[in-house]
Amino acid sequence: MATNPRADGPSRDDSPALTTPFSAQSTAREVIDGVNLSGRRAVVTGGASGLGAETVRALATAGAQVTIATRRPGSAEPLVEELAAVDGAGPVHAEPLDLSDPTSVDAFVRGWHGRLDILVANAGIMALPTRTLAPNGWEMQLATNYLGHFALASGLHEALREAGSARIVVVSSGAHLGDPFDFVDPHFEDRPYDPWAAYGQSKSADVLLAVGARRWAADGITANALNPGYILTGLQRHVDDDTMRAFGVMDDEGRVRPLSYYKTPEQGAATSVLLAASPLLEGVTGRYFEDNQEAPTVRGDQSETGGVAAHAIDPDSADRLWDYGTAAIRATTT
Numbered sequence: 001m002a003t004n005p006r007a008d009g010p011s012r013d014d015s016p017a018l019t020t021p022f023s024a025q026s027t028a029r030e031v032i033d034g035v036n037l038s039g040r041r042a043v044v045t046g047g048a049s050g051l052g053a054e055t056v057r058a059l060a061t062a063g064a065q066v067t068i069a070t071r072r073p074g075s076a077e078p079l080v081e082e083l084a085a086v087d088g089a090g091p092v093h094a095e096p097l098d099l100s101d102p103t104s105v106d107a108f109v110r111g112w113h114g115r116l117d118i119l120v121a122n123a124g125i126m127a128l129p130t131r132t133l134a135p136n137g138w139e140m141q142l143a144t145n146y147l148g149h150f151a152l153a154s155g156l157h158e159a160l161r162e163a164g165s166a167r168i169v170v171v172s173s174g175a176h177l178g179d180p181f182d183f184v185d186p187h188f189e190d191r192p193y194d195p196w197a198a199y200g201q202s203k204s205a206d207v208l209l210a211v212g213a214r215r216w217a218a219d220g221i222t223a224n225a226l227n228p229g230y231i232l233t234g235l236q237r238h239v240d241d242d243t244m245r246a247f248g249v250m251d252d253e254g255r256v257r258p259l260s261y262y263k264t265p266e267q268g269a270a271t272s273v274l275l276a277a278s279p280l281l282e283g284v285t286g287r288y289f290e291d292n293q294e295a296p297t298v299r300g301d302q303s304e305t306g307g308v309a310a311h312a313i314d315p316d317s318a319d320r321l322w323d324y325g326t327a328a329i330r331a332t333t334t
């Protein structure tokens with residue numbers, strides 16, 4: 001471990017930032033080249049498409065048994081079949097999970113038996129144009145990106161503990177930088193709804209989830225969060241054409257094309273896979289990574305494009321959010 005020269009602030013516990021030999025261009029398979037995951041059991045939410053599918057490919061190819069948790073298990077069939085034909089790949093199958101529905105999360109948890117070595121909280125939705133509510137009244141981005149994953153991790157805690165050295169990986173985003181979690185009005189009941197603020201706060205909550213999970217360290221469970229970078233996937237489906245043009249990823253004819261710093265899905269999934277399975281991450285918990293390196297702590301505002309905001313790794317906020325999430329889930333399931 002060496003000091004990250006990019007760091008301009010302390011990492012969460014003031015220990016040196018973790019560096020790896022990998023770069024923004026490294027792929028998911030490269031970061032775990034030579035790692036044998038035979039016999040390890042993994043769950044990847046949203047594993048049927050985009051970054052989740054690449055995460056599943058890399059983990060299964062390294063030998064892990066992977067459960068793809070998706071709203072539509074049928075959509076995972078091509079990937080399941082593809083990996084069944086790969087020599088040495090672990091078994092892969094899909095199970096239904098709708099993170100915005102606590103009943104569905106509960107059913108997934110009840111259906112899980114035995115230990116769980118790796119939980120990749122990858123599924124997400126971005127920038128729903130109008131305030132949309134989950135059936136129980138939660139704002140949909142918060143419900144899907146954070147509350148559903150918090151309920152899932154909490155429900156699977158015993159299975160993770162049983163693994164002895166389990167890892168939780170939470171896929172956040174650089175969008176967390178300008179939007180701290182709003183403890184007063186998380187569901188936009190009183191403040192005007194803003195699609196990007198709702199996404200950003202849910203991604204701050206995701207980082208805080210990883211920090212709050214330090215309470216499980218004695219169970220051998222580590223948790224880390226990450227920003228995968230910019231990748232064209234299904235995630236942009238709710239973004240209108242004007243915004244896509246403003247981002248520079250749509251031309252006048254409506255063709256979508258990546259900018260030079262955009263990653264391929266294989267590169268975009270690399271940091272998730274690094275955190276999930278690399279020996280370099282052994283025992284590391286409560287940290288935030290991007291481009292396969294631990295990110296420096298930054299002030300946290302809209303003008304910043306990298307690093308982790310202080311508001312997202314604040315241990316007091318993480319504990320407060322843990323209590324908030326626990327109460328929210330209890331209120332909806334009783």
Ligand SMILES: NC(=O)c1ccc[n+]([C@@H]2O[C@H](COP(=O)([O-])OP(=O)(O)OC[C@H]3O[C@@H](n4cnc5c(N)ncnc54)[C@H](OP(=O)(O)O)[C@@H]3O)[C@@H](O)[C@H]2O)c1
Pocket residue numbers: 045046047048049050051052069070071072075097098099100101121122123124125126144171172173174227228229230231232233234235236
């Ligand atoms: N792409 C980027 O540039 C970028 C940048 C920063 C962060 N991220 C993060 O990366 C993660 C993966 O996104 P992606 O880019 O791979 O987009 P994607 O292809 O749209 O994948 C998102 C996945 O989330 C799943 N999902 C959505 N709502 C769900 C729900 N209620 N319950 C269960 N699963 C649900 C979808 O699966 P089903 O529809 O099959 O259920 C889909 O497979 C997200 O957390 C996203 O915020 C992406």
